[in-house]
Amino acid sequence: MEEIINWTFQVVVVFLxxxxxxxxxxxxxxxxxxxxxxxxxxxxxxxxxxxxxxLLIALVVQFWEVGIFxxxxxxxxxxxxxxxxxxxxxxxxxxxxGERLWRKSVCDEMKGQYDQVTHALSSGxxxxxxx
Amino acid sequence: MFTLAFEIVPIASLITLxxxxxxxxxxxVRLLRGPSLADRVVALDLIAALAVGVITVYSIYTNQTMLxxxxxxxxxxxxxxxxxxAMYLEKRAKP
Numbered sequence: 001m002e003e004i005i006n007w008t009f010q011v012v013v014v015f016l017x018x019x020x021x022x023x024x025x026x027x028x029x030x031x032x033x034x035x036x037x038x039x040x041x042x043x044x045x046x047x048x049x050x051x052x053x054x055l056l057i058a059l060v061v062q063f064w065e066v067g068i069f070x071x072x073x074x075x076x077x078x079x080x081x082x083x084x085x086x087x088x089x090x091x092x093x094x095x096x097x098g099e100r101l102w103r104k105s106v107c108d109e110m111k112g113q114y115d116q117v118t119h120a121l122s123s124g125x126x127x128x129x130x131x
Numbered sequence: 132m133f134t135l136a137f138e139i140v141p142i143a144s145l146i147t148l149x150x151x152x153x154x155x156x157x158x159x160v161r162l163l164r165g166p167s168l169a170d171r172v173v174a175l176d177l178i179a180a181l182a183v184g185v186i187t188v189y190s191i192y193t194n195q196t197m198l199x200x201x202x203x204x205x206x207x208x209x210x211x212x213x214x215x216x217a218m219y220l221e222k223r224a225k226p
Contacts, residue, residue, distance in 0.1 A: 014143040017188065021150035024184055028154030031161050031177055037169050040161075044177040052184040055147070059187050062140065063196060071199045075183065075206050082210035086176055089217035094169035097224035119225040 009061060016058035023051030036102040037094045045087035049079055144192040151188065155181050172216045179209035 030043025056072045098116065101108055113122050155178055162174040183202045190198040 010138075010140055013191070014139050017140075017143045017147045017191070020184065021147035021188075024154045024181055025150045027177060028157040028181070031174055032157045037167065037173065040170065041173050044158075044173050044180075048177050048180045052180050052187070055184045055187045059191055059199070062191050065196075068196055068199065071196075071203065072187075075199070075202050078203070078206045078210070079180065079183070082206070083180070086210055086213040086217070089214055090169055090172055090176075090220075093217040093220035093224070094167070096221055097167075097169065099167060099169060 009064070013058050013062045016054050016061065020051045020054035020058060023047050023054060027051060036105070037099045038091060038105075039102065041087050041091060045083050049083045052079060141192060144188050147188050148185065148192070151181055151185050155185075169220060172213060172220070175216075176209065176213050179205060 024047075027043055027048035030047060031040050034040040034043055053076050056076050060069050060072045095110055095114070096119070114120075115122075158174050158177045158181065162171055162178065165171040165174060183206050186198050186202040186205070190196055
């Protein structure tokens with residue numbers, strides 16, 4: 001019985017390790033191959049965070065202790081809290097500093113709401129008479 | 132019946148370490164080549180996240196849990212660095 005449990009844990013660890021490695025590899029390829037800043041950021045922020053999170057869960061399953069669990073949970077919490085904030089800030093800074101979208105991009109929601117000369121942001125989507 | 136002829140976790144962690152190294156090299160190419168400064172910041176952010184992954188897998192490979200504290204520190208410091216980079220980028224765009 002104990003052997004079966006041990007074997008199952010090992011298989012779970014191996015699966016999580018390989019899945020995390022593949023996701024990290026996809027993040028690297030995405031940041032190299034994507035055409036403009038915003039699509040590159042998609043690859044880096046989402047896929048990279050998921051890959052590293054899977055690696056940390058593999059660590060928890062491998063050691064199976066409370067202290068390790070707390071530390072790994074801290075790292076996962078930091079990563080999942082800070083990656084979207086960092087991506088948002090870089091996207092905003094890139095857009096403000098005049099980064100071009102890919103020519104095949106279909107949607108630019110900031111278009112017309114941001115003035116490149118006066119640097120004024122407005123929310124023109126919501127008119128005054130809108131409820 | 133269920134005993135394995137060899138340990139599978141060290142082999143899988145070695146394969147994963149190789150994958151992470153390849154991903155880091157590709158991100159390094161983007162860091163060196165990136166057309167704009169924002170691209171370089173994104174690549175640096177990804178390299179730091181992959182560094183946390185490398186620390187994790189290496190601590191599985193060597194059975195050494197002490198390394199995880201370095202991962203916590205890297206994850207924290209890099210976020211502050213990225214936010215500072217973004218702030219200076221924005222400041223440079225609108226003086």
